[in-house]
Amino acid sequence: MMYNSLSLGGSFGVGMLTAWAYHRYHAVWSMAYANSRGFWLLVYLLFFLHLIFFSWLYDARPWAFIDRPILWIFMAIIIVGQCLPGKTFLPMGKSEIIRYLGKISYGLYVFHGVFISAFLILPIDFEPLGWYHVVIRPLLILACTILLAAFSYRYFERPFLLWKSRLQGH
Numbered sequence: 001m002m003y004n005s006l007s008l009g010g011s012f013g014v015g016m017l018t019a020w021a022y023h024r025y026h027a028v029w030s031m032a033y034a035n036s037r038g039f040w041l042l043v044y045l046l047f048f049l050h051l052i053f054f055s056w057l058y059d060a061r062p063w064a065f066i067d068r069p070i071l072w073i074f075m076a077i078i079i080v081g082q083c084l085p086g087k088t089f090l091p092m093g094k095s096e097i098i099r100y101l102g103k104i105s106y107g108l109y110v111f112h113g114v115f116i117s118a119f120l121i122l123p124i125d126f127e128p129l130g131w132y133h134v135v136i137r138p139l140l141i142l143a144c145t146i147l148l149a150a151f152s153y154r155y156f157e158r159p160f161l162l163w164k165s166r167l168q169g170h
Helices: 005-024 026-033 037-052 054-058 064-083 096-103 105-120 132-168
Strands: none
Touching (some): 005 026, 005 064, 037 064
């Protein structure tokens, strides 16, 4: 288990590198991938297969150290695909829910680790629930994270953003 942000430096590094590459080589990304439905279908299919067979692929295997870099690559490609103009596969930006989650994303980032840790140390025996570890706990963690992030956005972030906008004259 990782409890500090430095352990996630690689994830942040890949995100920053991807953002830089997207802005620096935007035309190349757009030309290569924007309208290629077959490419995007393959990326999403491989990503979901990777998630489904994650344990089988990496648990106690000598190549287990590449699990995160492979996930980083998938996430970088998928995020860039959502930013590209044209018709992309699964255009998430058109979804009001996804757009709202993007709006409150800072709170999601800040509070998600807190709820993961809190649910891992709860002194309650959830084993009899069976699906708890696979379905119920992640959904509870996600719901709690979204609720607190929405509250934080509305009552803390948004007033500062409005204040900033007024100061800049927008």
